Amino acid sequence: MTTAPLPWYRHFWPWFVIVMLSSAVTASFVSLYFALHTTDVVVEHADASQ
Numbered sequence: 001m002t003t004a005p006l007p008w009y010r011h012f013w014p015w016f017v018i019v020m021l022s023s024a025v026t027a028s029f030v031s032l033y034f035a036l037h038t039t040d041v042v043v044e045h046a047d048a049s050q
Helices: 014-036
Strands: none
Touching: none
16 A cells, blocks of 8 residues: 655755755845845054154
8 A cells, every 4th residue: 555645845965955945035135125224334454664
């Protein structure tokens, strides 16, 4: 007697791939938010000879 194969949502690997891709998309949106809503800071270089 053979058992029926499990549906795709009962396996680990599809969810693992979905979570990894979703975390990359979320991190991209967080980076975009920081890029658009923060000011750029200019760092002045102190000359070593002074």
